[in-house]
Amino acid sequence: MFRKSLFRFSTYNFINVTQKGKVALIQFNRPKALNALCDGLIKELNQVTQEIDGNPEYGSIVITGSEKAFAAGADIKEMQDKSFPQVQNIQMLASWENLTNIKKPILAAVNGYALGGGFELAMMCDIIYAGENAKFGLPEITLGTIPGCGGTQRLIRAVGKSKAMEMTLTGEFIDAQTALSYGLVSKVVPVQNLVDETLKVAEKIASFSKPVAALIKDTINEAENIGLREGVKYERKAFYSTFATQDRKEGMSAFVEKRKPSWTDN
Numbered sequence: 307m308f309r310k311s312l313f314r315f316s317t318y319n320f321i322n323v324t325q326k327g328k329v330a331l332i333q334f335n336r337p338k339a340l341n342a343l344c345d346g347l348i349k350e351l352n353q354v355t356q357e358i359d360g361n362p363e364y365g366s367i368v369i370t371g372s373e374k375a376f377a378a379g380a381d382i383k384e385m386q387d388k389s390f391p392q393v394q395n396i397q398m399l400a401s402w403e404n405l406t407n408i409k410k411p412i413l414a415a416v417n418g419y420a421l422g423g424g425f426e427l428a429m430m431c432d433i434i435y436a437g438e439n440a441k442f443g444l445p446e447i448t449l450g451t452i453p454g455c456g457g458t459q460r461l462i463r464a465v466g467k468s469k470a471m472e473m474t475l476t477g478e479f480i481d482a483q484t485a486l487s488y489g490l491v492s493k494v495v496p497v498q499n500l501v502d503e504t505l506k507v508a509e510k511i512a513s514f515s516k517p518v519a520a521l522i523k524d525t526i527n528e529a530e531n532i533g534l535r536e537g538v539k540y541e542r543k544a545f546y547s548t549f550a551t552q553d554r555k556e557g558m559s560a561f562v563e564k565r566k567p568s569w570t571d572n
């Protein structure tokens with residue numbers, strides 16, 4: 307059961323948050339709108355992920371939706387009447403990428419539709435698992451707009467130019483098996499098992515040293531921003547920095563002494 311005292315918010319309007327061992331499970335909760343991402347939902351998501359990130363009880367985060375929809379995109383009704391000066395003045399979407407600043411590993415468990423902003427949000431996570439009924443797409447072109455939260459940039463890095471162009475220029479969806487063959491998701495599992503399977507992996511990740519897991523996440527994500535030479539240098543520095551931790555000493559000593567390591571997150 308979710309322990310309310312750990313968070314400033316005790317109730318949410320658009321998400322549910324539960325604690326599963328060392329994992330925080332965040333579930334979008336706008337079933338009538340197929341979990342369309344409204345401003346309020348993103349505010350709650352930002353707040354809770356930031357709090358989880360700073361809470362030593364948690365080692366990883368799982369984000370999921372319902373069996374019908376992970377999230378069917380940004381809320382079209384909320385955007386419908388906005389003008390260019392309005393979206394520019396309020397810097398619409400500026401805070402929607404805050405998820406990428408979270409240091410703890412985030413796993414997306416995607417059943418059903420992951421469209422537009424929903425797909426973009428899944429791509430901001432570190433691992434994506436899909437239920438057999440998952441459908442991924444960037445249909446913004448069908449609404450007379452383009453992806454606005456990293457969709458074009460992350461998709462091309464994940465699947466290459468031709469497939470990224472095909473998906474964004476046609477707006478067509480791909481199914482879970484196609485997403486697997488594109489390397490967009492790591493695993494496809496039956497719909498009913500998806501959250502449990504994802505939680506199992508999240509729990510395993512959470513059982514390791516948190517600062518070390520955060521370094522791995524940061525180093526891999528940095529590869530999207532810099533070239534190979536700089537990336538290898540960046541990784542080497544991160545590797546050296548693990549020698550400033552007790553957990554590196556503990557992990558290697560445990561191996562040599564043929565025992566299980568006991569991580570202290572220091």
Ligand SMILES: CCCCCCC[C@H](O)CC(=O)SCCNC(=O)CCNC(=O)[C@H](O)C(C)(C)COP(=O)([O-])OP(=O)([O-])OC[C@H]1O[C@@H](n2cnc3c(N)ncnc32)[C@H](O)[C@@H]1OP(=O)([O-])[O-]
Pocket residue numbers: 338339340342343378379380381382383399402403419421422423424426427445446449452453454455457
């Ligand atoms: C993390 C950062 C994210 C940032 C995002 C940045 C910008 C982003 O790139 C732009 C977008 O995402 S643009 C968006 C890109 N996404 C799209 O273009 C996908 C739009 N959605 C669809 O094409 C269809 O709903 C589906 C094919 C998903 C399902 O079809 P079906 O099974 O026949 O179901 P149904 O009957 O159709 O829907 C049930 C109810 O949900 C409602 N609702 C659904 N999506 C909504 C939305 N996004 N909005 C509002 N409402 C949405 C729908 O109106 C209806 O409510 P009603 O009160 O009863 O009328």
